[in-house]
Amino acid sequence: MFEAIVIIAIVIAVAIAVILILAATKPDTFRIERSTTINAPAEKIFAVLSDFHQWTGWSPWEHKDPALKRNFSGAERGKGAIYGWEGDKNVGTGRMEILEANAPSKLVIKLDFFKPFEAHNTAEFTMLPQGNATNVHWVMHGPAPFMSKVMGVFMSFDKLVGKDFEAGLANLKQLTEK
Numbered sequence: 001m002f003e004a005i006v007i008i009a010i011v012i013a014v015a016i017a018v019i020l021i022l023a024a025t026k027p028d029t030f031r032i033e034r035s036t037t038i039n040a041p042a043e044k045i046f047a048v049l050s051d052f053h054q055w056t057g058w059s060p061w062e063h064k065d066p067a068l069k070r071n072f073s074g075a076e077r078g079k080g081a082i083y084g085w086e087g088d089k090n091v092g093t094g095r096m097e098i099l100e101a102n103a104p105s106k107l108v109i110k111l112d113f114f115k116p117f118e119a120h121n122t123a124e125f126t127m128l129p130q131g132n133a134t135n136v137h138w139v140m141h142g143p144a145p146f147m148s149k150v151m152g153v154f155m156s157f158d159k160l161v162g163k164d165f166e167a168g169l170a171n172l173k174q175l176t177e178k
Helices: 002-024 042-049 052-057 146-154 157-176
Strands: 029-038 069-074 081-086 093-102 106-115 119-130 133-143
Touching (some): 002 146, 029 157, 042 052, 052 081, 133 157
Antiparallel strands (some): 029 133, 069 081, 081 093, 093 106, 119 133
């Protein structure tokens, strides 16, 4: 019996060591990005993105919690606009602030998550006119703390969050092509 316990303990210790070693090899930063082409002028798309009040019409996270509490402060739109939210486990609690708003081509947002995990990232939207259409590029990047590296051993954040980016861009496309 004692030998079986020792063998199990060794197997568990080796498994934990392998997970920690794999996590340690992960990069110290992450970057998730997706793009789409929208048949609308950059000015129209920028107007929607730079106004947090309009995010309910396209953001993939806005309807994951029907009881989501939102608060807006700072500027009405553009640089200095602030959007805070408090929701269930699907959306957590966080805050966004527009740091840079270069109409109609670029928007930079400070993105802070407080729950379920604390994270401090940057989101960027770049709009590049392509004839009568606009190429919209959405990026989120930031530091990858060790705990997120451990989680990254078991799951791909790019695939997980990337699906939401793709859904959001599809919603944005539908909204702004009207």
